[in-house]
Amino acid sequence: xxxxxxxxxxxxxxxxxxxxxxxxxxxxxxxxxxxxxxxxxxxxxxxxxxxxxxxxxxxxxxxxxxxxxxxxxxxxxxxxxxxxxxxxxxxxxxxxxxxxxxxxxxxxxxxxxxxxxxxxxxxxxxxxxxxxxxxxxxxxxxxxxxxxxxxxxxxxxxxxxxxxxxxxxxxxxxxxxxxxxxxxxxxxxxxxxxxxxx
Numbered sequence: 001x002x003x004x005x006x007x008x009x010x011x012x013x014x015x016x017x018x019x020x021x022x023x024x025x026x027x028x029x030x031x032x033x034x035x036x037x038x039x040x041x042x043x044x045x046x047x048x049x050x051x052x053x054x055x056x057x058x059x060x061x062x063x064x065x066x067x068x069x070x071x072x073x074x075x076x077x078x079x080x081x082x083x084x085x086x087x088x089x090x091x092x093x094x095x096x097x098x099x100x101x102x103x104x105x106x107x108x109x110x111x112x113x114x115x116x117x118x119x120x121x122x123x124x125x126x127x128x129x130x131x132x133x134x135x136x137x138x139x140x141x142x143x144x145x146x147x148x149x150x151x152x153x154x155x156x157x158x159x160x161x162x163x164x165x166x167x168x169x170x171x172x173x174x175x176x177x178x179x180x181x182x183x184x185x186x187x188x189x190x191x192x193x194x195x196x197x198x
Contacts, residue, residue, distance in 0.1 A: 028175055032182050035145065039138075039186060043193055046134050050197065056131045058198050060191075061117035064139075067110035068191050074103035075184040078177050081156075085165050085173045093165065093173075097157045100180065104150045111143050131198075138190050142183070149183050152176050 049055075081096035118132060156176040159165045165173045 022171060024171060024175055025178075028178060032179070035182075035186070039141075039190070042134075042137065043190075046193075047197065049134075050131070058131055058135070059121075060135075060194055060198060061114040063110050063114045063117060064191060067107050067114065068187065070103050070107050070110065071184050071187055074100045074107070075181050077103065078180045081160075082170075082173055082177045085160075085170055086167055088167045090160065090163065090166075094157065094160045097153060097160055101150060101153045101157060104146060104153060104180075108143060108146055108150075111139055111146075114139065135194065138194065142187055142190060145183055145186070149180050152179055 077096045077099045081093050081100065084090075084092035084096055115136070118135065153176060156165065156173055159172055
């Protein structure tokens, strides 16, 4: 290599940085994709079974509409919690997570009342009434995921009181928010899917 070539080499260039993904965020997104595919498969199965005929049309309990609104509001407070964490506004962070948690509990209670309404209207989880059985599967499995979301919220709330969540340590609250918003979007999908295809 000639001296002229050596002079043209820019020694100040840094090696290209490799992109890295937070393993916790990667695992969360992997779980989200898996859950989404599971419900996509079930909703496809629902449409196939409905097309076969012998389908009992049903009305969704009206309380499901109110529980949907509750879940949307909870997501707004979850977003407020993330913004507060970024600004080290610890009081707002704790209040916002607490409200999100309370609304999550309210959502579950209202879903339970929805189940009671289904039973009262003779819509049971049974092989003889396939249509209503699908509702129990969708709402019940989503409810289990909401419970897991509440556990994540509770862990974040405890972390907020211990000041473990702050502007320099946002991973936990970001993971919590991503999962909670996903559960909100998933319920909106299920609610409108069932409303249109009942």
